[in-house]
Amino acid sequence: MNATAAIGVTGLGVMGRNLARNLARNGYTVAVHNRTAGRTRALMEVYGDEGTFVPAETPEDFVAALERPRRLMIMVQTGEVTDAVIGQFAPLLEPGDMIIDGGGAHFADTRRREAALRARGIHFVGAGVSGGEEGALEGPSIMVGGSSEAYDSLGPMFEAISAKVDGEPCAAHIGSDGAGHFVKMVHNGIEYADMQLIAEAYDLLRQVAGYTPAEIADVFRRWNEGRLGSYLIEITAEVLAHTDPVTGAPFIDVVADAAGQKGTGRWTVQTALDLGSPVTAIAQATFARAASGRRELRAAYSGLPGGTRPPLSRTEAERFTSQVEHALYASKVIAYDQGRQVIQDAAAEYGWKIDLGTVARIWRGGCIIRAAFLDRIRAAYAFDRDLVSLLGEMEFAMEITDAQVPWREIIASAARRGIPVPAFSAALAHYDTLRADRLPAALLQGQRDYFGAHTYRRTDCPGTFHTHWTAPVRSETTA
Structure with a gap:
């Protein structure tokens, strides 16, 4: 087989297939391989006309199709499966070749794999890819960890296929060994907090303000046009406006209230504990998901006394909605700041040189937590690379000051009414802890x-x- 492919992708599940298609659409010849050859043939039959693909049914043919230095991207399940695939392909490679793990590996595994392959002269790259299956195809955010030499070779490709904001690619070299997967892990931790905060805002608007899901969808659409503008706010409005086609009821009312998780939020909290980083909002969001699925425990608590819930008038509801917006915004800033802190702490622990302004820049597009205020975070770090906290930026500090009364009133109102707001409460407690002159x-x-x-x-x-x-x-x- 002639070595004509600029890069190869093995593991043609949805993410792997879409990344291969994205690379081909951007003019790269892509070798494609899967453990079961049927997926390779299916890709060629359905998407083969989207670019130049080189299908390979054996590992040997796959490697032979790659130009030197070989760039081999694996898109398989994390853990033992990843190690097995590396063990299968590494003996077929030569010094200077690259293995790129585009899955959601734990950063510690990436560090271990990078060290082992470096000893053999092979570059191991841990690339955190955010944006889901749509992002993988249309343009994800890519957080790359590994050697600078490897990024010199891979960077143009990743930047070409990534999302673009103001003409800037949402892909960058984050740091050595596991830095890329670490930042992707923290991205997901922030995502947990962001989603929980949005869910708590919805719950307050429904239970206290008395709005219907459709009315709350309109609220979120308005918020998405302002400082809360983000992908998660946008899709929340879509979810809340959706009607279940079977029952005709609001979609949100037919979904079981038990949230799943794949582990990255838990990894963020566990790692933060090891580093001594207080990621309390992220932790509470993670625990809230765990609690939601504990049916027997929830049943044991069901019916126990809670708070009172006097109804609000329409005028009171409108004022309350404004307060929730302040509380949501302030809490989101705190959650992002907690993510920033754990990245800084990890960089110090593991010797990574991570530019937080670059992280904010590549999170502006493609990824799940893309949000309007990330551009301000990028600008803040461009002005001061040693910024200790987001609240050191004047505009964020002023907004947090403006949010003080509504933020506290919202949490107090929730406590009086027995409505759980663990992430809101944790964010405010974090703020009060760090601003206190003296602690207990x-x-x-x-x-x-x-x-x-x-x-x-x-x-x-x-x-x-x-x-x-x-x-x-x-x-x-x-x-």
Whole structure:
């Protein structure tokens, strides 16, 4: 077989097939392969006229079809399947060749695989691809981790097939080894928080304001034209406006209220705990999904007393809707800021040089959390690369200031009425924790010293101290 393909894609499920089609549509010759040859033949039969494909039924033919340095993209299930595919193809490659994992791998696995293949002279690239099956075909956001040499070769391809915003590609080299998959993981963690916050806003508008799903859809359409403009707000309006064709009822009312998850939100929270990053809004959104599926536990709590729910007048409902908009916006800013923080913490831990302005830039299009205010985040980091928090940017700080009263009133109203708003509450608590002049952590440290002699620091002098709590006369000595 002649080596004519610029890149190859193995694993022709929906994502792999659409990425291969996207590459072919952009003028690249693409070798295609699947463990079961039927999928390869099906792609050629249905989409073969979209560009130049080189079908291959064996791993050997697939590799032989690739130009040197070979670029081989695997789009298979994460975990053991990915390792098996790497083990199948790596022996067929040579130093300087590239294996690109475009799946949703855990960044720690990507770091392990990159180190192992680097020792063999093969570049391993972890590419986080966001945008779902439509994005894969029409233009995703691509977060690339790996060597700069590999990106020099792959970058033009990924930038060509990515989404574009203001003419700029939504693809970039994020950093070495697992940096790309890490940022994609955090993207998904923010996505969990964003979706939960939107769901809580919907719940408040329905249960407190008394709006129908169709009326709430109109509210979200209005919001999408302003500062809350985003892909998730846009599709929320579509979901809420949809009518179930079987029953004629609002679609939202026939869907079981148990949310699934694929694990990336959980990975974000677990990793944040390891790094000591307070991603509380993301954590509460993840736990809210878990709680929604605990039917037996929910049944045990069902019927227990909650809050009161006096109805709102139409005028009161309109004011309440404005308050919810403030609360949603402020909480979203906090959730994105928490994601920014865990990326910074990971960069410091793993030696990655991640430009947060670049991350914001490539999240503006193609990905699920694309939102209008990401351009402001990009601009803020262009002005100050060392920005400690999004609230260090003047406009965000002013908006959070304006949101103070409605944000707090919304959460208080939800508590009085017994309506759960875990992500709203966590976002506000995070804000209040970080702005506080003094925290009750001093008491925690006193307790730790009492039962475990863990020592403490003082506010009036340097050093580490321990109090001898069980001594007749309690004294303090430097530990």
